[in-house]
Amino acid sequence: MAKDLRFRADGTLKIVQFTDPEFAAEDEAEAQMVEMMQRILAAEQPDLVVYTGDVICSAGHPDPAGAFRRACDVPERAQIPWAAVFGNHDAEGTITREQLHTLQLTYPYNYAMQDPPGVRGSGNYLRTVTGRDGHAAAALYFLDSGSYSPLEYGRMGFYDWIRRDQIDWYARESYRLTAANHGTPLPALAFFHIPLPEYNDVWDFNVCYGERSGPFSCAPWVNSGMFAAMVEQGDVMGTFAGHDHGHDYWGDWYGIRLCFGRTTRNAYLDRPFLPGARVIVLHEGERCFDTWVHLADGTVQREQARHEPEGRTPEIGAWGIHDQARKNLTKG
Template sequence: MVQNRLRFRSNGSFSILQFTDMHIQDGGEKDARTLALVDQMIADEQPDLVVITGDVIASYDIEDQEGAFRRAIAGIVKSGIPFAVIYGNHDSEKGITRQRLNEILREYDNNLSIDGPEDVHGIGNYVLTVEGSAGDEAAAALYFFDSGDYAPETIGGYAWIQPDQVEWYRNESMALREKSGNHTLPALAFFHIPIPEYEQVCQVGTIEGIKGEAVCCPKLNSGLFAAMLEMGDVMGTFAGHDHDNDYVGQLFGIQLCYGRVTGYNTYGKLERGSRVIKLVEGSHEFETSIRLHKQ
Protein backbone atom coordinates (compact mmCIF):
# COMPACT_ATOMS: atom_id res chain seq x y z
CA MET A 1 0.00 0.00 0.00
CA VAL A 2 1.16 3.50 -0.81
CA GLN A 3 1.91 5.50 2.34
CA ASN A 4 0.02 8.76 2.15
CA ARG A 5 1.93 11.54 3.85
CA LEU A 6 -0.13 14.49 4.95
CA ARG A 7 1.72 17.76 4.46
CA PHE A 8 1.03 21.47 4.61
CA ARG A 9 1.06 23.03 1.17
CA SER A 10 3.85 25.38 0.13
CA ASN A 11 1.63 28.33 1.08
CA GLY A 12 1.27 26.95 4.63
CA SER A 13 -2.34 25.77 4.27
CA PHE A 14 -3.96 22.41 4.97
CA SER A 15 -7.67 21.78 4.41
CA ILE A 16 -9.96 19.03 5.68
CA LEU A 17 -13.41 18.18 4.32
CA GLN A 18 -15.68 16.57 6.94
CA PHE A 19 -18.66 14.46 5.95
CA THR A 20 -20.87 12.97 8.63
CA ASP A 21 -23.96 10.78 8.95
CA MET A 22 -24.14 9.72 5.31
CA HIS A 23 -26.47 6.83 6.23
CA ILE A 24 -25.97 5.04 2.91
CA GLN A 25 -28.47 2.19 2.46
CA ASP A 26 -29.66 0.23 -0.55
CA GLY A 27 -28.60 2.40 -3.47
CA GLY A 28 -31.87 4.26 -3.96
CA GLU A 29 -32.52 7.84 -5.04
CA LYS A 30 -31.63 9.37 -1.67
CA ASP A 31 -28.31 7.54 -1.66
CA ALA A 32 -27.62 8.86 -5.15
CA ARG A 33 -28.19 12.42 -3.94
CA THR A 34 -25.85 11.86 -1.01
CA LEU A 35 -23.08 10.48 -3.20
CA ALA A 36 -23.55 13.33 -5.69
CA LEU A 37 -23.08 15.73 -2.79
CA VAL A 38 -19.83 14.01 -1.82
CA ASP A 39 -18.51 14.17 -5.38
CA GLN A 40 -19.47 17.82 -5.74
CA MET A 41 -17.88 18.88 -2.46
CA ILE A 42 -14.63 17.09 -3.23
CA ALA A 43 -14.48 18.66 -6.70
CA ASP A 44 -15.23 22.13 -5.34
CA GLU A 45 -12.95 22.08 -2.31
CA GLN A 46 -10.04 19.90 -3.45
CA PRO A 47 -9.13 19.19 0.20
CA ASP A 48 -5.90 17.73 1.48
CA LEU A 49 -7.81 15.21 3.61
CA VAL A 50 -11.38 13.87 3.71
CA VAL A 51 -12.78 12.73 7.08
CA ILE A 52 -16.03 10.84 7.65
CA THR A 53 -17.15 11.10 11.27
CA GLY A 54 -19.37 8.06 11.51
CA ASP A 55 -22.69 6.57 10.47
CA VAL A 56 -21.30 6.01 7.02
CA ILE A 57 -24.00 3.38 6.50
CA ALA A 58 -27.34 2.61 8.14
CA SER A 59 -26.47 -1.04 8.80
CA TYR A 60 -29.68 -1.70 10.74
CA ASP A 61 -31.92 -1.07 7.71
CA ILE A 62 -30.18 -3.03 4.93
CA GLU A 63 -29.01 -6.55 4.10
CA ASP A 64 -25.88 -5.79 2.05
CA GLN A 65 -23.85 -3.76 4.54
CA GLU A 66 -20.57 -4.35 2.73
CA GLY A 67 -21.98 -3.22 -0.60
CA ALA A 68 -23.44 -0.09 0.98
CA PHE A 69 -20.10 0.76 2.58
CA ARG A 70 -18.22 0.33 -0.68
CA ARG A 71 -20.72 2.61 -2.42
CA ALA A 72 -20.39 5.18 0.34
CA ILE A 73 -16.64 5.57 -0.04
CA ALA A 74 -16.36 4.98 -3.80
CA GLY A 75 -16.24 8.64 -4.78
CA ILE A 76 -13.65 9.44 -2.14
CA VAL A 77 -11.52 6.48 -3.19
CA LYS A 78 -11.75 7.53 -6.84
CA SER A 79 -10.64 11.08 -6.00
CA GLY A 80 -7.28 9.79 -4.77
CA ILE A 81 -7.39 12.23 -1.86
CA PRO A 82 -6.26 10.73 1.46
CA PHE A 83 -9.19 9.93 3.72
CA ALA A 84 -9.85 8.83 7.28
CA VAL A 85 -12.96 7.19 8.73
CA ILE A 86 -14.32 6.71 12.22
CA TYR A 87 -17.52 4.85 13.02
CA GLY A 88 -20.83 5.76 14.62
CA ASN A 89 -23.51 3.85 16.46
CA HIS A 90 -25.22 2.71 13.23
CA ASP A 91 -22.22 1.47 11.21
CA SER A 92 -21.91 -1.94 12.85
CA GLU A 93 -25.35 -2.21 14.44
CA LYS A 94 -26.32 -5.15 12.24
CA GLY A 95 -24.63 -7.57 9.86
CA ILE A 96 -21.05 -6.27 9.87
CA THR A 97 -18.31 -5.41 12.34
CA ARG A 98 -16.05 -2.40 12.62
CA GLN A 99 -13.13 -4.76 12.01
CA ARG A 100 -14.62 -5.89 8.70
CA LEU A 101 -15.30 -2.30 7.65
CA ASN A 102 -11.65 -1.48 8.31
CA GLU A 103 -10.58 -4.54 6.31
CA ILE A 104 -12.46 -3.06 3.37
CA LEU A 105 -10.78 0.30 3.87
CA ARG A 106 -7.35 -1.33 3.78
CA GLU A 107 -7.97 -2.35 0.16
CA TYR A 108 -7.60 1.28 -0.92
CA ASP A 109 -4.32 3.13 -1.25
CA ASN A 110 -5.63 6.51 -0.12
CA ASN A 111 -7.13 5.18 3.11
CA LEU A 112 -5.40 6.29 6.32
CA SER A 113 -7.70 4.59 8.83
CA ILE A 114 -6.29 1.90 11.11
CA ASP A 115 -7.71 -0.31 13.86
CA GLY A 116 -5.60 1.25 16.59
CA PRO A 117 -4.14 -0.43 19.67
CA GLU A 118 -5.67 -3.79 20.54
CA ASP A 119 -5.53 -3.04 24.28
CA VAL A 120 -7.63 0.13 23.97
CA HIS A 121 -11.44 0.12 23.69
CA GLY A 122 -12.83 0.44 20.19
CA ILE A 123 -11.76 0.11 16.58
CA GLY A 124 -10.27 3.24 15.07
CA ASN A 125 -8.31 5.09 17.75
CA TYR A 126 -5.37 6.62 15.90
CA VAL A 127 -3.43 9.81 15.32
CA LEU A 128 -2.28 11.25 12.00
CA THR A 129 0.38 13.92 11.75
CA VAL A 130 0.62 16.67 9.17
CA GLU A 131 4.19 17.41 8.13
CA GLY A 132 5.51 20.91 7.65
CA SER A 133 5.70 22.32 4.15
CA ALA A 134 9.50 22.42 4.13
CA GLY A 135 10.40 19.17 5.86
CA ASP A 136 9.26 15.84 7.23
CA GLU A 137 8.76 16.84 10.86
CA ALA A 138 5.23 16.88 12.28
CA ALA A 139 3.63 20.32 12.33
CA ALA A 140 0.09 19.36 13.42
CA ALA A 141 -1.76 16.33 14.78
CA LEU A 142 -5.20 14.85 14.10
CA TYR A 143 -6.69 12.49 16.72
CA PHE A 144 -9.43 10.01 15.87
CA PHE A 145 -11.57 8.24 18.49
CA ASP A 146 -14.08 5.40 18.38
CA SER A 147 -16.93 6.83 20.46
CA GLY A 148 -18.72 3.47 20.56
CA ASP A 149 -22.44 2.93 20.14
CA TYR A 150 -24.80 2.34 23.05
CA ALA A 151 -24.45 2.39 26.82
CA PRO A 152 -25.41 -0.62 28.97
CA GLU A 153 -29.15 -0.91 29.60
CA THR A 154 -28.60 -0.09 33.27
CA ILE A 155 -27.44 3.39 32.22
CA GLY A 156 -29.13 3.93 28.87
CA GLY A 157 -28.41 6.29 26.05
CA TYR A 158 -25.14 6.38 24.17
CA ALA A 159 -21.67 5.06 24.88
CA TRP A 160 -18.80 7.21 26.10
CA ILE A 161 -15.16 7.37 25.17
CA GLN A 162 -13.53 5.01 27.65
CA PRO A 163 -10.87 5.94 30.23
CA ASP A 164 -8.24 3.85 28.44
CA GLN A 165 -8.91 5.86 25.27
CA VAL A 166 -8.37 9.07 27.21
CA GLU A 167 -5.11 7.66 28.56
CA TRP A 168 -4.10 6.61 25.04
CA TYR A 169 -4.66 10.19 23.89
CA ARG A 170 -2.54 11.57 26.73
CA ASN A 171 0.30 9.20 25.88
CA GLU A 172 0.16 10.02 22.17
CA SER A 173 0.11 13.74 22.89
CA MET A 174 3.08 13.50 25.25
CA ALA A 175 5.03 11.39 22.75
CA LEU A 176 4.45 13.92 19.97
CA ARG A 177 5.51 16.75 22.26
CA GLU A 178 8.74 14.98 23.18
CA LYS A 179 9.45 14.14 19.53
CA SER A 180 8.91 17.80 18.63
CA GLY A 181 11.47 19.12 21.10
CA ASN A 182 8.93 19.86 23.85
CA HIS A 183 6.83 21.85 21.38
CA THR A 184 3.05 21.41 21.62
CA LEU A 185 1.68 20.57 18.20
CA PRO A 186 -1.61 22.22 17.22
CA ALA A 187 -4.19 19.45 17.05
CA LEU A 188 -7.78 18.59 16.18
CA ALA A 189 -9.92 15.66 17.36
CA PHE A 190 -12.66 13.72 15.59
CA PHE A 191 -15.36 11.40 17.00
CA HIS A 192 -18.99 10.56 16.18
CA ILE A 193 -20.98 10.94 19.39
CA PRO A 194 -20.56 14.40 20.95
CA ILE A 195 -18.99 14.50 24.39
CA PRO A 196 -21.02 16.07 27.27
CA GLU A 197 -19.27 19.41 26.88
CA TYR A 198 -21.25 19.93 23.66
CA GLU A 199 -24.25 20.31 25.96
CA GLN A 200 -22.37 22.30 28.58
CA VAL A 201 -21.16 24.89 26.09
CA CYS A 202 -24.77 25.83 25.36
CA GLN A 203 -25.18 26.78 29.03
CA VAL A 204 -21.86 28.39 29.98
CA GLY A 205 -20.04 29.10 26.72
CA THR A 206 -20.86 30.71 23.41
CA ILE A 207 -22.17 29.04 20.26
CA GLU A 208 -22.51 30.07 16.64
CA GLY A 209 -24.65 28.11 14.22
CA ILE A 210 -27.78 26.01 14.54
CA LYS A 211 -28.95 24.05 17.59
CA GLY A 212 -32.07 22.36 16.30
CA GLU A 213 -32.21 19.41 18.69
CA ALA A 214 -31.04 18.24 22.08
CA VAL A 215 -27.43 17.11 22.36
CA CYS A 216 -27.46 13.29 22.34
CA CYS A 217 -24.27 12.84 24.32
CA PRO A 218 -23.49 10.08 26.81
CA LYS A 219 -24.80 10.35 30.35
CA LEU A 220 -21.31 9.78 31.74
CA ASN A 221 -18.35 12.10 31.32
CA SER A 222 -15.09 10.16 31.08
CA GLY A 223 -12.81 13.20 31.08
CA LEU A 224 -11.62 13.53 27.48
CA PHE A 225 -12.26 17.28 27.37
CA ALA A 226 -10.40 17.81 30.64
CA ALA A 227 -7.46 15.81 29.30
CA MET A 228 -7.40 17.96 26.16
CA LEU A 229 -7.36 21.12 28.25
CA GLU A 230 -4.50 19.76 30.33
CA MET A 231 -2.45 18.65 27.34
CA GLY A 232 -3.00 21.98 25.62
CA ASP A 233 -2.81 20.74 22.04
CA VAL A 234 -6.38 20.22 20.81
CA MET A 235 -7.84 23.43 19.38
CA GLY A 236 -11.13 21.95 18.21
CA THR A 237 -13.21 18.79 18.17
CA PHE A 238 -15.54 17.59 15.41
CA ALA A 239 -18.55 15.32 15.88
CA GLY A 240 -21.71 14.23 14.06
CA HIS A 241 -24.65 12.17 15.35
CA ASP A 242 -27.13 15.02 15.94
CA HIS A 243 -28.38 15.85 12.44
CA ASP A 244 -30.15 19.09 13.34
CA ASN A 245 -27.12 20.64 15.04
CA ASP A 246 -24.25 22.30 13.20
CA TYR A 247 -23.01 24.80 15.76
CA VAL A 248 -19.52 25.65 16.91
CA GLY A 249 -19.17 26.27 20.64
CA GLN A 250 -16.29 27.94 22.46
CA LEU A 251 -15.57 26.42 25.86
CA PHE A 252 -12.41 27.27 27.81
CA GLY A 253 -10.49 27.93 24.61
CA ILE A 254 -11.49 24.77 22.73
CA GLN A 255 -13.98 24.90 19.86
CA LEU A 256 -16.61 22.15 19.96
CA CYS A 257 -17.85 21.71 16.38
CA TYR A 258 -20.59 19.70 14.74
CA GLY A 259 -20.27 18.65 11.14
CA ARG A 260 -23.18 19.33 8.79
CA VAL A 261 -25.31 16.25 8.14
CA THR A 262 -24.45 14.80 4.72
CA GLY A 263 -26.93 11.99 4.09
CA TYR A 264 -30.41 12.33 2.61
CA ASN A 265 -31.49 8.90 3.85
CA THR A 266 -32.03 9.99 7.44
CA TYR A 267 -33.88 12.46 9.65
CA GLY A 268 -33.08 16.15 9.88
CA LYS A 269 -34.38 19.51 8.69
CA LEU A 270 -31.01 21.05 7.81
CA GLU A 271 -29.86 21.34 4.23
CA ARG A 272 -27.31 18.64 3.52
CA GLY A 273 -23.65 19.52 3.23
CA SER A 274 -20.22 19.25 4.80
CA ARG A 275 -17.80 21.16 6.98
CA VAL A 276 -14.49 22.59 5.79
CA ILE A 277 -11.61 22.99 8.25
CA LYS A 278 -8.53 25.03 7.39
CA LEU A 279 -5.24 24.91 9.27
CA VAL A 280 -2.35 27.34 8.87
CA GLU A 281 1.16 26.05 9.44
CA GLY A 282 2.71 27.37 12.64
CA SER A 283 -0.59 28.66 14.01
CA HIS A 284 -2.61 27.39 16.97
CA GLU A 285 -5.81 28.55 15.31
CA PHE A 286 -8.05 27.21 12.56
CA GLU A 287 -10.96 28.36 10.43
CA THR A 288 -14.09 26.35 9.74
CA SER A 289 -17.29 26.83 7.78
CA ILE A 290 -20.26 24.93 6.35
CA ARG A 291 -20.64 24.03 2.68
CA LEU A 292 -24.12 23.26 1.31
CA HIS A 293 -25.13 20.95 -1.52
CA LYS A 294 -25.80 22.82 -4.75
CA GLN A 295 -28.51 20.80 -6.52
Protein backbone atom coordinates in the same frame (compact mmCIF):
# COMPACT_ATOMS: atom_id res chain seq x y z
CA MET B 1 1.73 4.90 -2.56
CA ALA B 2 3.37 6.77 0.32
CA LYS B 3 0.74 7.83 2.81
CA ASP B 4 2.10 11.04 4.26
CA LEU B 5 -0.13 14.01 5.01
CA ARG B 6 1.71 17.26 4.34
CA PHE B 7 0.95 20.93 4.58
CA ARG B 8 0.74 22.61 1.21
CA ALA B 9 3.40 25.02 -0.02
CA ASP B 10 1.22 27.88 1.26
CA GLY B 11 1.19 26.33 4.77
CA THR B 12 -2.41 25.10 4.75
CA LEU B 13 -4.12 21.72 5.00
CA LYS B 14 -7.79 21.46 4.02
CA ILE B 15 -10.15 18.79 5.40
CA VAL B 16 -13.73 18.06 4.32
CA GLN B 17 -15.82 16.42 7.03
CA PHE B 18 -18.72 14.26 5.86
CA THR B 19 -20.91 12.99 8.67
CA ASP B 20 -23.89 10.64 8.95
CA PRO B 21 -24.31 9.85 5.24
CA GLU B 22 -25.84 6.48 6.22
CA PHE B 23 -25.28 4.69 2.94
CA ALA B 24 -27.93 1.96 2.71
CA ALA B 25 -30.40 1.62 -0.14
CA GLU B 26 -28.81 2.12 -3.55
CA ASP B 27 -31.61 4.44 -4.64
CA GLU B 28 -32.17 7.88 -6.12
CA ALA B 29 -31.75 9.63 -2.75
CA GLU B 30 -28.36 8.03 -2.28
CA ALA B 31 -27.34 8.88 -5.84
CA GLN B 32 -28.23 12.53 -5.24
CA MET B 33 -26.22 12.51 -2.00
CA VAL B 34 -23.19 11.06 -3.77
CA GLU B 35 -23.49 13.68 -6.51
CA MET B 36 -23.58 16.41 -3.84
CA MET B 37 -20.49 14.98 -2.14
CA GLN B 38 -18.64 14.89 -5.45
CA ARG B 39 -19.58 18.53 -6.15
CA ILE B 40 -18.29 19.61 -2.75
CA LEU B 41 -15.00 17.77 -3.23
CA ALA B 42 -14.56 19.24 -6.69
CA ALA B 43 -15.20 22.75 -5.36
CA GLU B 44 -13.12 22.51 -2.18
CA GLN B 45 -10.22 20.33 -3.43
CA PRO B 46 -9.35 19.07 0.07
CA ASP B 47 -6.19 17.30 1.19
CA LEU B 48 -8.19 14.89 3.37
CA VAL B 49 -11.77 13.65 3.70
CA VAL B 50 -12.97 12.48 7.11
CA TYR B 51 -16.15 10.48 7.72
CA THR B 52 -17.24 11.05 11.32
CA GLY B 53 -19.44 8.03 11.76
CA ASP B 54 -22.74 6.52 10.67
CA VAL B 55 -21.10 6.00 7.32
CA ILE B 56 -23.69 3.29 6.71
CA CYS B 57 -27.04 2.35 8.20
CA SER B 58 -26.47 -1.36 8.71
CA ALA B 59 -29.57 -2.47 10.65
CA GLY B 60 -31.45 -5.00 8.52
CA HIS B 61 -29.22 -4.32 5.53
CA PRO B 62 -28.55 -7.41 3.39
CA ASP B 63 -25.12 -6.15 2.26
CA PRO B 64 -23.61 -3.64 4.69
CA ALA B 65 -20.12 -4.18 3.27
CA GLY B 66 -21.43 -3.19 -0.15
CA ALA B 67 -22.96 -0.01 1.29
CA PHE B 68 -19.65 0.82 2.96
CA ARG B 69 -17.77 0.24 -0.29
CA ARG B 70 -20.02 2.80 -2.00
CA ALA B 71 -19.06 5.31 0.68
CA CYS B 72 -15.39 4.48 0.19
CA ASP B 73 -15.75 5.00 -3.55
CA VAL B 74 -16.52 8.71 -3.16
CA PRO B 75 -13.04 9.87 -2.06
CA GLU B 76 -11.33 6.96 -3.86
CA ARG B 77 -12.65 8.01 -7.27
CA ALA B 78 -11.57 11.58 -6.55
CA GLN B 79 -8.14 10.22 -5.51
CA ILE B 80 -8.28 12.15 -2.23
CA PRO B 81 -6.81 10.76 1.02
CA TRP B 82 -9.56 9.84 3.46
CA ALA B 83 -10.24 8.23 6.83
CA ALA B 84 -13.29 7.16 8.81
CA VAL B 85 -14.42 6.65 12.37
CA PHE B 86 -17.64 4.82 13.18
CA GLY B 87 -20.95 5.63 14.85
CA ASN B 88 -23.88 3.86 16.45
CA HIS B 89 -25.56 2.89 13.14
CA ASP B 90 -22.50 1.42 11.42
CA ALA B 91 -22.50 -1.94 13.20
CA GLU B 92 -26.13 -2.57 14.13
CA GLY B 93 -26.53 -5.29 11.52
CA THR B 94 -24.42 -8.20 10.34
CA ILE B 95 -21.09 -6.37 10.16
CA THR B 96 -18.83 -5.25 13.00
CA ARG B 97 -16.88 -2.04 13.33
CA GLU B 98 -13.72 -4.16 13.37
CA GLN B 99 -14.66 -5.55 9.96
CA LEU B 100 -15.45 -2.06 8.67
CA HIS B 101 -12.12 -0.74 9.93
CA THR B 102 -10.26 -3.62 8.29
CA LEU B 103 -12.14 -2.97 5.06
CA GLN B 104 -11.27 0.72 4.94
CA LEU B 105 -7.58 -0.11 5.37
CA THR B 106 -7.61 -2.06 2.08
CA TYR B 107 -8.22 1.07 -0.02
CA PRO B 108 -5.25 2.81 -1.64
CA TYR B 109 -6.28 6.34 -0.63
CA ASN B 110 -7.34 5.41 2.90
CA TYR B 111 -5.15 7.00 5.57
CA ALA B 112 -6.55 5.27 8.65
CA MET B 113 -4.19 3.20 10.79
CA GLN B 114 -4.29 -0.17 12.51
CA ASP B 115 -5.85 -0.08 15.97
CA PRO B 116 -3.39 0.15 18.87
CA PRO B 117 -3.32 -3.03 20.98
CA GLY B 118 -5.27 -3.07 24.22
CA VAL B 119 -7.44 -0.08 23.38
CA ARG B 120 -11.22 -0.41 23.31
CA GLY B 121 -13.11 -0.07 20.06
CA SER B 122 -12.04 0.03 16.45
CA GLY B 123 -10.95 3.16 14.65
CA ASN B 124 -8.59 4.68 17.23
CA TYR B 125 -5.57 6.07 15.42
CA LEU B 126 -3.31 9.08 14.95
CA ARG B 127 -2.03 10.81 11.83
CA THR B 128 0.55 13.56 11.88
CA VAL B 129 0.85 16.29 9.28
CA THR B 130 4.36 16.99 8.03
CA GLY B 131 5.51 20.57 7.79
CA ARG B 132 7.73 22.17 5.20
CA ASP B 133 10.81 21.35 7.29
CA GLY B 134 10.04 17.63 7.08
CA HIS B 135 8.97 17.29 10.72
CA ALA B 136 5.54 16.68 12.26
CA ALA B 137 3.78 20.03 12.50
CA ALA B 138 0.23 19.01 13.49
CA ALA B 139 -1.68 15.96 14.71
CA LEU B 140 -5.06 14.47 13.89
CA TYR B 141 -6.63 12.10 16.45
CA PHE B 142 -9.39 9.70 15.46
CA LEU B 143 -11.43 8.02 18.20
CA ASP B 144 -14.13 5.37 18.37
CA SER B 145 -16.92 6.88 20.48
CA GLY B 146 -18.80 3.56 20.59
CA SER B 147 -22.50 3.13 20.02
CA TYR B 148 -24.93 2.52 22.91
CA SER B 149 -24.53 2.57 26.66
CA PRO B 150 -23.79 -0.85 28.14
CA LEU B 151 -25.59 0.20 31.31
CA GLU B 152 -29.30 0.08 32.00
CA TYR B 153 -31.00 2.68 29.78
CA GLY B 154 -33.10 4.19 32.54
CA ARG B 155 -30.07 4.59 34.80
CA MET B 156 -27.13 5.78 32.73
CA GLY B 157 -28.29 6.89 29.34
CA PHE B 158 -28.53 5.67 25.81
CA TYR B 159 -25.24 6.48 24.07
CA ASP B 160 -21.73 5.23 24.67
CA TRP B 161 -18.66 7.24 25.67
CA ILE B 162 -14.93 7.35 25.00
CA ARG B 163 -13.41 4.94 27.52
CA ARG B 164 -10.52 5.26 29.95
CA ASP B 165 -8.06 3.13 27.95
CA GLN B 166 -8.75 5.27 24.88
CA ILE B 167 -8.09 8.43 26.88
CA ASP B 168 -4.87 6.91 28.21
CA TRP B 169 -3.81 6.02 24.66
CA TYR B 170 -4.48 9.59 23.52
CA ALA B 171 -2.50 11.03 26.43
CA ARG B 172 0.47 8.74 25.73
CA GLU B 173 0.53 9.72 22.06
CA SER B 174 0.17 13.38 22.96
CA TYR B 175 3.06 13.19 25.45
CA ARG B 176 5.20 11.43 22.83
CA LEU B 177 4.56 14.05 20.17
CA THR B 178 5.12 16.89 22.64
CA ALA B 179 8.45 15.43 23.72
CA ALA B 180 9.55 15.03 20.10
CA ASN B 181 8.58 18.68 19.52
CA HIS B 182 10.95 19.92 22.26
CA GLY B 183 8.23 20.17 24.89
CA THR B 184 5.72 22.16 22.83
CA PRO B 185 2.38 20.43 22.10
CA LEU B 186 1.62 20.02 18.42
CA PRO B 187 -1.53 21.80 17.23
CA ALA B 188 -4.11 19.01 16.99
CA LEU B 189 -7.69 18.20 15.99
CA ALA B 190 -9.83 15.28 17.14
CA PHE B 191 -12.58 13.46 15.22
CA PHE B 192 -15.29 11.19 16.66
CA HIS B 193 -18.99 10.49 16.16
CA ILE B 194 -20.89 10.98 19.43
CA PRO B 195 -20.38 14.47 20.90
CA LEU B 196 -18.85 14.94 24.34
CA PRO B 197 -21.09 16.16 27.19
CA GLU B 198 -19.30 19.51 26.94
CA TYR B 199 -21.08 20.13 23.63
CA ASN B 200 -24.19 20.84 25.74
CA ASP B 201 -22.19 23.05 28.10
CA VAL B 202 -20.80 25.28 25.38
CA TRP B 203 -24.24 25.88 23.85
CA ASP B 204 -25.87 26.66 27.19
CA PHE B 205 -23.12 28.82 28.69
CA ASN B 206 -21.06 30.38 25.89
CA VAL B 207 -21.55 32.11 22.56
CA CYS B 208 -21.97 29.59 19.73
CA TYR B 209 -22.36 29.87 15.98
CA GLY B 210 -24.70 27.72 13.91
CA GLU B 211 -27.86 25.72 14.47
CA ARG B 212 -29.11 23.28 17.10
CA SER B 213 -32.27 21.34 16.32
CA GLY B 214 -33.87 20.45 19.63
CA PRO B 215 -33.22 21.30 23.27
CA PHE B 216 -29.96 19.37 23.70
CA SER B 217 -27.25 17.36 22.01
CA CYS B 218 -27.36 13.56 22.28
CA ALA B 219 -24.11 13.21 24.21
CA PRO B 220 -23.48 10.36 26.65
CA TRP B 221 -24.68 10.87 30.20
CA VAL B 222 -21.35 9.56 31.48
CA ASN B 223 -18.54 12.09 31.35
CA SER B 224 -15.43 9.93 31.08
CA GLY B 225 -12.96 12.82 31.10
CA MET B 226 -11.88 13.03 27.46
CA PHE B 227 -12.37 16.78 27.38
CA ALA B 228 -10.41 17.27 30.60
CA ALA B 229 -7.57 15.18 29.18
CA MET B 230 -7.41 17.36 26.07
CA VAL B 231 -7.32 20.51 28.19
CA GLU B 232 -4.51 19.03 30.30
CA GLN B 233 -2.47 17.94 27.28
CA GLY B 234 -2.79 21.36 25.66
CA ASP B 235 -2.65 20.13 22.07
CA VAL B 236 -6.22 19.68 20.75
CA MET B 237 -7.63 22.99 19.60
CA GLY B 238 -10.76 21.66 17.89
CA THR B 239 -13.02 18.60 17.94
CA PHE B 240 -15.44 17.47 15.23
CA ALA B 241 -18.46 15.26 15.87
CA GLY B 242 -21.59 14.14 14.03
CA HIS B 243 -24.52 12.11 15.39
CA ASP B 244 -27.00 15.00 15.84
CA HIS B 245 -28.23 15.53 12.28
CA GLY B 246 -29.84 18.91 12.91
CA HIS B 247 -26.82 20.46 14.63
CA ASP B 248 -23.98 22.27 12.93
CA TYR B 249 -22.90 24.68 15.65
CA TRP B 250 -19.52 25.36 17.16
CA GLY B 251 -18.31 27.20 20.21
CA ASP B 252 -15.18 27.69 22.28
CA TRP B 253 -15.06 25.88 25.64
CA TYR B 254 -11.95 26.41 27.79
CA GLY B 255 -9.75 26.97 24.77
CA ILE B 256 -11.06 24.10 22.62
CA ARG B 257 -13.46 24.77 19.76
CA LEU B 258 -16.20 22.12 19.86
CA CYS B 259 -17.67 21.69 16.37
CA PHE B 260 -20.44 19.69 14.79
CA GLY B 261 -20.21 18.73 11.16
CA ARG B 262 -23.04 19.48 8.78
CA THR B 263 -25.02 16.30 8.17
CA THR B 264 -24.46 14.74 4.76
CA ARG B 265 -27.98 13.26 4.77
CA ASN B 266 -31.14 14.92 6.08
CA ALA B 267 -32.43 11.97 8.08
CA TYR B 268 -34.73 11.92 11.13
CA LEU B 269 -35.51 15.64 10.81
CA ASP B 270 -39.02 16.98 10.49
CA ARG B 271 -38.00 20.30 8.94
CA PRO B 272 -36.04 21.44 5.88
CA PHE B 273 -32.30 21.24 6.57
CA LEU B 274 -29.93 21.26 3.62
CA PRO B 275 -27.24 18.61 3.92
CA GLY B 276 -23.61 19.35 3.13
CA ALA B 277 -20.19 19.21 4.74
CA ARG B 278 -17.96 21.06 7.15
CA VAL B 279 -14.65 22.33 5.80
CA ILE B 280 -11.60 22.81 8.03
CA VAL B 281 -8.33 24.55 7.15
CA LEU B 282 -5.24 24.16 9.33
CA HIS B 283 -2.37 26.64 9.19
CA GLU B 284 1.17 25.38 9.68
CA GLY B 285 2.92 26.83 12.71
CA GLU B 286 -0.26 28.37 14.11
CA ARG B 287 -2.62 27.23 16.85
CA CYS B 288 -5.71 28.14 14.88
CA PHE B 289 -7.92 26.89 12.09
CA ASP B 290 -10.65 28.19 9.85
CA THR B 291 -13.92 26.35 9.32
CA TRP B 292 -17.08 26.83 7.31
CA VAL B 293 -20.10 24.92 6.04
CA HIS B 294 -20.58 24.00 2.38
CA LEU B 295 -24.21 23.20 1.57
CA ALA B 296 -25.85 21.03 -1.08
CA ASP B 297 -27.03 24.03 -3.11
CA GLY B 298 -23.48 25.37 -3.38
CA THR B 299 -23.89 27.96 -0.63
CA VAL B 300 -20.79 28.46 1.52
CA GLN B 301 -21.55 29.68 5.04
CA ARG B 302 -18.36 31.22 6.33
CA GLU B 303 -20.27 33.12 9.00
CA GLN B 304 -22.93 31.15 10.90
CA ALA B 305 -25.74 32.61 12.98
CA ARG B 306 -24.70 33.75 16.45
CA HIS B 307 -26.40 32.15 19.45
CA GLU B 308 -26.20 33.85 22.84
CA PRO B 309 -25.99 31.59 25.91
CA GLU B 310 -29.30 31.12 27.69
CA GLY B 311 -28.27 28.87 30.57
CA ARG B 312 -30.25 25.76 31.42
CA THR B 313 -33.74 25.22 32.65
CA PRO B 314 -34.45 22.29 34.98
CA GLU B 315 -36.35 20.59 32.16
CA ILE B 316 -33.44 20.51 29.71
CA GLY B 317 -30.38 20.99 31.90
CA ALA B 318 -27.51 18.53 31.85
CA TRP B 319 -29.02 16.53 34.67
CA GLY B 320 -32.57 17.65 33.95
CA ILE B 321 -32.36 15.82 30.64
CA HIS B 322 -31.60 12.64 32.51
CA ASP B 323 -34.31 13.17 35.09
CA GLN B 324 -36.94 13.84 32.42
CA ALA B 325 -35.85 10.79 30.46
CA ARG B 326 -36.22 8.61 33.53
CA LYS B 327 -39.74 9.99 34.10
CA ASN B 328 -40.67 9.27 30.47
CA LEU B 329 -39.44 5.72 30.79
CA THR B 330 -41.68 5.08 33.78
CA LYS B 331 -44.86 6.41 32.17
CA GLY B 332 -47.45 3.73 31.49
